[in-house]
Amino acid sequence: MSAAPERVHMTLKVNGEDQPVSFAPYKTLLEVLREDLNLTGTKHGCELGECGACAVLVDGEPLLACLELAVECEGRGIETVEGLANGAELHPLQAAFADLGGAQCGYCTPGILMTAKALLEKEPHPSRERIREAISGNLCRCTGYQQIYESIEEAAQRMREGA
Amino acid sequence: MNAPEKPRHKQRFDTIGKPRRRVDGRSKVTGQTRFADDIVLPRMLHCKLLRSPHPHAVIESIDAAKARAHPGVHLVLTGRDFPITFGILPVSQDEYPLAPERVRYVGDPLAAVIAKDEQTATEALDLIEVRYRPLATIASSEEALATPEPRIHDYGEQGNIHRLQAFEFGDVEQALAESEHVFEDLFFYEGNTHLPIEQHAAVAQVDGEGKLTLWSSTQVPHYIHRALARALRLPAAHVRVIACQNGGGFGGKCDLHNHEIVVSKAALLLGRPVKICLTREEVFYMHRGRHPVLMKMRTGVTKDGKLTGMHLQTLLDGGGYGSYGTASTFYTGALQTVTYELPRYKFDACRTFTNKPPCGPKRGHGTPQPRFGQEVQLDKIAEKLGIDPAELRLKQIAKPDSLTANWLKIGSIGLEECIRQVVARSGWKDKHGKLGAGRGVGIACGSYLCGAGLPIYWNKMPQSGVQLLIDRSGQVTAFCGSTEIGQGSDDVLAAIVAEVLGIDAFDVRVVTGDTGLTPVDLGSYSSRVTVMSGNAAIQAAERARALIVEGAAEQLGVLPERVALARGRAFLAEDPSRGMSFAEAVVFAEAKFGTLGTVGSYSPPRSPARFKGGGVGPSPAYSYSACVIEVEVDPATGWITVHKVWIAHDIGQAINPVLARGQVEGSVYMALGEALMEEQVFRRLPPKLSGALVHKIPSMLEYKSLTSLDMPEVDTILVEDPDPNCPFGAKEVGQGPLLPVMPAVANAIWDAVGVRIDELPITPDKVLRALEKKAKGEVARVGPEHFPAVPYPEPMIVLPPWEGGDGNELKTAHGKLARKARAAA
Numbered sequence: 001m002s003a004a005p006e007r008v009h010m011t012l013k014v015n016g017e018d019q020p021v022s023f024a025p026y027k028t029l030l031e032v033l034r035e036d037l038n039l040t041g042t043k044h045g046c047e048l049g050e051c052g053a054c055a056v057l058v059d060g061e062p063l064l065a066c067l068e069l070a071v072e073c074e075g076r077g078i079e080t081v082e083g084l085a086n087g088a089e090l091h092p093l094q095a096a097f098a099d100l101g102g103a104q105c106g107y108c109t110p111g112i113l114m115t116a117k118a119l120l121e122k123e124p125h126p127s128r129e130r131i132r133e134a135i136s137g138n139l140c141r142c143t144g145y146q147q148i149y150e151s152i153e154e155a156a157q158r159m160r161e162g163a
Numbered sequence: 164m165n166a167p168e169k170p171r172h173k174q175r176f177d178t179i180g181k182p183r184r185r186v187d188g189r190s191k192v193t194g195q196t197r198f199a200d201d202i203v204l205p206r207m208l209h210c211k212l213l214r215s216p217h218p219h220a221v222i223e224s225i226d227a228a229k230a231r232a233h234p235g236v237h238l239v240l241t242g243r244d245f246p247i248t249f250g251i252l253p254v255s256q257d258e259y260p261l262a263p264e265r266v267r268y269v270g271d272p273l274a275a276v277i278a279k280d281e282q283t284a285t286e287a288l289d290l291i292e293v294r295y296r297p298l299a300t301i302a303s304s305e306e307a308l309a310t311p312e313p314r315i316h317d318y319g320e321q322g323n324i325h326r327l328q329a330f331e332f333g334d335v336e337q338a339l340a341e342s343e344h345v346f347e348d349l350f351f352y353e354g355n356t357h358l359p360i361e362q363h364a365a366v367a368q369v370d371g372e373g374k375l376t377l378w379s380s381t382q383v384p385h386y387i388h389r390a391l392a393r394a395l396r397l398p399a400a401h402v403r404v405i406a407c408q409n410g411g412g413f414g415g416k417c418d419l420h421n422h423e424i425v426v427s428k429a430a431l432l433l434g435r436p437v438k439i440c441l442t443r444e445e446v447f448y449m450h451r452g453r454h455p456v457l458m459k460m461r462t463g464v465t466k467d468g469k470l471t472g473m474h475l476q477t478l479l480d481g482g483g484y485g486s487y488g489t490a491s492t493f494y495t496g497a498l499q500t501v502t503y504e505l506p507r508y509k510f511d512a513c514r515t516f517t518n519k520p521p522c523g524p525k526r527g528h529g530t531p532q533p534r535f536g537q538e539v540q541l542d543k544i545a546e547k548l549g550i551d552p553a554e555l556r557l558k559q560i561a562k563p564d565s566l567t568a569n570w571l572k573i574g575s576i577g578l579e580e581c582i583r584q585v586v587a588r589s590g591w592k593d594k595h596g597k598l599g600a601g602r603g604v605g606i607a608c609g610s611y612l613c614g615a616g617l618p619i620y621w622n623k624m625p626q627s628g629v630q631l632l633i634d635r636s637g638q639v640t641a642f643c644g645s646t647e648i649g650q651g652s653d654d655v656l657a658a659i660v661a662e663v664l665g666i667d668a669f670d671v672r673v674v675t676g677d678t679g680l681t682p683v684d685l686g687s688y689s690s691r692v693t694v695m696s697g698n699a700a701i702q703a704a705e706r707a708r709a710l711i712v713e714g715a716a717e718q719l720g721v722l723p724e725r726v727a728l729a730r731g732r733a734f735l736a737e738d739p740s741r742g743m744s745f746a747e748a749v750v751f752a753e754a755k756f757g758t759l760g761t762v763g764s765y766s767p768p769r770s771p772a773r774f775k776g777g778g779v780g781p782s783p784a785y786s787y788s789a790c791v792i793e794v795e796v797d798p799a800t801g802w803i804t805v806h807k808v809w810i811a812h813d814i815g816q817a818i819n820p821v822l823a824r825g826q827v828e829g830s831v832y833m834a835l836g837e838a839l840m841e842e843q844v845f846r847r848l849p850p851k852l853s854g855a856l857v858h859k860i861p862s863m864l865e866y867k868s869l870t871s872l873d874m875p876e877v878d879t880i881l882v883e884d885p886d887p888n889c890p891f892g893a894k895e896v897g898q899g900p901l902l903p904v905m906p907a908v909a910n911a912i913w914d915a916v917g918v919r920i921d922e923l924p925i926t927p928d929k930v931l932r933a934l935e936k937k938a939k940g941e942v943a944r945v946g947p948e949h950f951p952a953v954p955y956p957e958p959m960i961v962l963p964p965w966e967g968g969d970g971n972e973l974k975t976a977h978g979k980l981a982r983k984a985r986a987a988a
Contacts, residue, residue: 024282040201041194043410045360046443050863053360081194090192098188101825105649106191107361107410113192132871139863141360141411142649144832145871147825 010074014039015083029073030054030065033080041081041110045139052138055111056080062115064137081110084117092158093117093151102151104142112138116152124160128153177729178662179891182821185654186668187408187647199380199407200364204436207366208237210426211284211439213274213291214448215266218518218856219315220295222264222273229290230276235283238429239291240275245428249394251386251418251523253620255485257316260394260424266295267315267483268520269857270448272421277429277437300518300856302845304457304480305951307515315483315516321954325481326492326514328776329958332500332568333507333966335463338472342463346544349459349947350536351922354480355841356452357525358868361410363449364440365423367430374401376679377427382412382648383686386619388678390419395427406676409648409687413833414524416648417688418451418486447861451523452843454491454514455480456532459950460540468548468555472507475499475533478953479514479522486523488514490619490779494529497780499537500567501610502578502787503559507963508568511955518856519845524688526833527898530611531905535923538607538906542913551595552606552910553586556789561610568963570772570970574784575894577813577884578608581789584811584880589791595914601796603914608789609902613886613895614691616767616781625764627695628682629703631660633711633759637746639664639671641703644684645696646676650897651822652692658818659697659890663704664711665728666745682762690895693818694783695765697890702763710759714752715743768888773970774961783888786895787813790831790903794911798934801927803839803912808904811880815894820881826896827879832869834904840867840924921946957986 009022014037023036030047033039033056045051047066054065057079084091093113096102103109112135119126119134126134131152132145140148190196227239242263250256262273274291278284301307301315301323311322319325339345365379375397381387384406392399409416422439429437441449457478463471477495481488496510527534545552561567563576585606586592594604618626630642641660647653657671674680684696708728715733716723719741727736734742743751753759770781790810796803808831817823843866844859860866885892909920918933921944929945937943960981962968973981 026282034201035203038203039194040197040203043198043361044200045362045410046863048443048862048864050443051360081192085193090189094189094192097192099184099821101185101821103188103191104651104822104825104829105359105361105409105411106196107198107359107649109191110194132874136870136872139360139868139870141358141413141833141868142829143825144828144830144877145874146828146877147821148871 008071010071012070012073012078013076014078015080023070025071027070028066029068029070032070033065039080039082043107043110053108053111055114055138057114057118060118060121062118079114081113084113092155092162096151096155096158100151100154101143101147108138108140112140112148120156120159124156126156176662177665178658178668179818180816180820183668183819185651185819185822186657186673187653196408198361198364198410199366199378200440202366202378202438204366204368207436207438208277208279208433209281209284210275210277210429210437211281211288212272212422212425213288214445215269215271215273216855217266217295217297218269218300219298220266221298222262222266223294223296225274226292227274230287233283233287233290235279236276236287237433238277240425240429242273245424247394249390249419249424250485251390251487251619252485252489254489257318257485260421268518269855270445270520271483275425275429277433302517302847302856304478304515304517307517308951308953315518319516323516324513325485325516326489327954327956328492329511329955330569330776331509331958331960333472333963335472335474335507335509338507339461339463342471343466344464345461346464346540347461348536348540348543348921349950350539351947352456352532352535353923354453354455354522354843355837356447356450356843357413357415358863358866359409359411359413359415362441362443362446363416363420363422364438365426366436366438367426368436369430369434374403375427375431376403376405377423378405378407379423380409380416381406382409382416382646382688384646384676384678385644385683385685387419387423391424391427394424403679406646412648412687413526414528414688415451417524420449443863444861447858447866448520450482450520450843451486453525454522454529456495457947457950458533458536460536462540464544468544468550469559470503470505473499473505474509476511476950476953476955477533479512480517481514482517482519482521484521486521488522491522491524491529493776493779495533497569498530498610498612499533500569501561501571501573501785502608503556504561505568509958511958513953513955527611527901528689531837531902534609534902535905538903539909539921542605542910553582553591556608557582566771566964569780570770570777570961570964571780572771574888575815575884575886576787577882578787578789580882580884581787581811581813582608584882585789585791585809588878588880589793589809591791594793601798601915603911604791604793605907605910605914606789606791607903607906607910608787609899610785610787611895611899611902612689612782613694613784613786613889614767614782615689616770617778618685625699625766627684627699627765629696629699629763630682631703631707631761633707633749635750635753637749639666640674641671641700642674642681643696644676644678644681645692646687648687650687650826651819652687652696654822655693655818656696656700659700660704663701663708666731690898693893693895694889697893698765699763701890703761706761706763707759710756711748711752714755715748717755718743718751771970774959774972776959784815784886784894786899788900788903790907792904792907792911794908794915796912796915796930798916801930801934803925803927803930805835805875805908807876807878809878810900811882812896812900813882813884813894814896815886815889816883816892817881818893823881823896824879827900828877830898830900831877831904832874834901836868837923838905838908838925840926842924917943919944919946957982
């Protein structure tokens with residue numbers, strides 16, 4: 001490879017805020033979020049699109065940030081775990097995961113939270129089967145998934161009651 | 164002080180046993196938990212390692228000139244920068260941070276580039292020119308036994324045998340000769356890996372005073388501290404190791420790893436922070452996971468199915484280095500006596516070196532393999548004798564407060580209740596043998612350590628220490644070297660301190676896993692943390708409580724015995740209206756005694772085993788589990804669907820039931836992976852492509868693990884039979900529940916389709932092969948067919964407690980060791 005390529009400058013819209021940022025054009029969205037915007041809440045487990053740890057929402061859809069070039073995200077709405085809480089108030093998904101054992105080591109958690117958020121926005125009352133399908137691209141090695149399902153179901157209920 | 168001060172037994176707990184949000188839960192769901200790769204420091208550089216493409220080769224030369232000249236490269240290190248060996252066990256100092264002369268597995272690191280960013284470092288790796296001279300490669304234990312030369316290491320027993328061990332607790336041959344039945348089985352348990360979602364990462368920094376700090380994803384900061392100081396020839400007082408919260412460990416972050424030493428050295432040389440984060444492929448090659456183990460198990464039983472004696476032989480494929488392998492070898496036999504009454508026991512073990520990534524500890528460390536064998540064999544015994552498999556187990560559960568044949572001291576045993584629970588909840592009696600073709604249930608049990616009795620290096624100091632700082636604001640901070648890997652050790656520490664001091668767990672600040680700040684705890688391995696740090700925490704908190712109560716009592720004008728601490732207050736036990744806030748009581752105590760701080764320590768009780776090798780297996784307590792699994796097997800494809808898992812775990816006392824349940828279900832999940840799909844396997848490339856032995860599937864996509872769609876429903880039952888050696892009676896829960904799952908799957912498959920799969924993982928192709936054999940009228944079994952000749956030594960002879968033994972190796976009438984006398988004869 002030749003010497004360091006040029007950097008590109010653009011504004012990314014992350015968690016509702018415009019973030020001017022410059023980075024090497026080969027960088028993935030994951031790398032730009034973590035390394036250039038210091039948003040380290042988004043994790044990585046493989047950087048090959050296999051584990052789901054880096055899932056973020058782009059225009060409301062779950063997307064593996066390790067497979068997306070950041071240059072392709074200009075003008076799109078990016079949501080990460082850092083934007084999930086409303087100020088000091090946890091999102092119902094966050095509260096339920098913390099209360100019900102949905103997070104053990106917490107490493108796959110941001111990706112699963114974002115995936116679950118996209119699910120609940122489309123389907124406020126998902127069945128257990130739909131939840132299993134929705135998070136089947138997010139590997140968790142700690143929980144055995146059961147407390148994750150329960151957390152999502154609890155959050156769905158809290159959101160319906162709060163709505 | 165060694166023994167914990169006896170905890171006061173309350174009628175009711177305020178915190179212990181109550182489902183709660185874990186004290187670190189909010190950080191985890193907001194993305195604020197800081198893992199090692201989340202650390203970014205000013206002027207930080209990045210490191211990448213050059214790893215061997217050969218499984219076994221001599222390094223003839225390394226030319227790094229072009230890499231050094233590459234723009235953005237700050238440093239290139241090779242083996243010559245690291246003259247001394249290291250290894251996690253004192254007996255296996257067989258690794259170099261970077262291999263100087265020889266590489267022993269594909270992935271063995273031999274050079275490092277430190278550059279301005281990862282991209283530049285990766286580019287420079289390609290510029291390093293290495294000339295290798297390939298050596299013959301050993302791919303399996305059997306090859307290692309048959310190929311004494313070339314030796315992979317110049318230490319060990321002989322040839323490519325790393326360790327040999329043999330013990331006999333009573334005359335097993337006699338026991339088998341006198342038994343109505345003798346069952347002989349061969350089992351094989353394939354290796355598999357931890358696969359934590361977090362890849363290992365480390366950051367090293369030299370502070371303003373020239374001292375080294377290493378942040379790392381490690382489960383054992385104290386051991387890393389010691390070993391790193393030795394590897395770098397630095398005074399340990401100038402090295403600080405901080406265990407970041409681990410994004411899953413499962414045993415894979417228990418070694419001192421090459422990359423931790425390399426970034427530390429680079430930071431010292433450059434005076435700048437240096438970070439490394441391994442790729443997923445590198446994590447597969449670094450491994451240290453489950454040993455592949457071949458087992459031969461001969462077991463005598465009476466006509467009603469009671470065990471009379473067992474001779475277990477194990478053969479471990481250790482990979483290219485020692486790692487924890489010596490301990491793993493012991494563990495393939497040490498705990499075989501803890502679940503059921505076993506009057507006599509003989510155990511031979513052998514660990515070989517092969518040219519594959521080193522094996523080490525994974526959840527259950529050495530125990531799942533023989534547990535699988537025994538529980539499947541018990542199913543065969545039950546079948547042959549026409550006894551219900553659950554009843555067969557119930558009639559011979561080990562006795563509480565007893566000694567085993569190999570001198571392990573058992574405390575509480577909740578196994579009977581565990582079996583009864585899973586039998587009742589699963590509807591076992593209506594299902595076993597009755598579900599019809601293609602569907603079946605299986606049962607199995609297990610038991611596990613609550614902490615290894617001995618540390619990995621010999622010393623007489625405590626194995627866990629807790630220090631409490633009680634600030635005049637009422638803030639309580641607990642310092643402990645324990646390490647949070649997701650299992651909830653921070654929550655356990657906070658909950659125990661809170662319970663004793665009568666405050667809320669969220670009001671206890673915890674500082675853990677930092678060798679610069681926290682008293683030593685040996686780390687998160689061997690399921691030791693709740694018991695050991697918990698007992699130390701009780702001692703520290705009881706001492707703090709005494710001071711605070713005395714301060715409050717003086718103010719209230721009563722005797723300290725009459726003051727209670729609960730719900731954030733100090734008050735008169737018989738008149739709660741007379742009292743004060745916890746913080747006010749702290750102020751009176753500080754005025755009376757000065758600055759408030761206490762410490763607590765814990766060392767496990769001394770084992771009655773006195774023989775050499777008897778140090779592996781003893782534990783303050785043992786946990787027990789029982790499991791029933793229902794499966795469906797498609798006879799056309801061999802496909803196995805697990806419908807449901809019922810598991811009961813004797814935890815003694817749950818500290819936080821939410822987390823305890825999570826540990827059980829996580830164990831079931833990982834165990835189902837081992838039972839059905841996970842395998843760390845290798846293949847030889849064709850000769851024209853170097854003939855190297857490479858990992859078949861070093862990616863998360865191809866290394867199959869259960870997704871949410873594969874995971875069945877789990878019915879978890881926590882059985883609480885408090886153990887007197889444990890804090891508030893709480894035993895371990897992180898590893899034990901894994902053990903019964905694999906054999907329960909195998910036994911359920913037998914019940915479903917009448918084939919025995921005596922090796923793991925049980926994949927559809929093996930089931931189909933067994934079904935084909937069955938259809939042809941052959942033995943409907945797939946598993947190992949022969950056990951190679953292994954030069955096991957004459958066993959050390961130790962009489963069981965009930966045969967007049969005293970825990971020492973037996974001496975003959977002439978004072979000679981019986982083993983030597985037998986060898987001479």
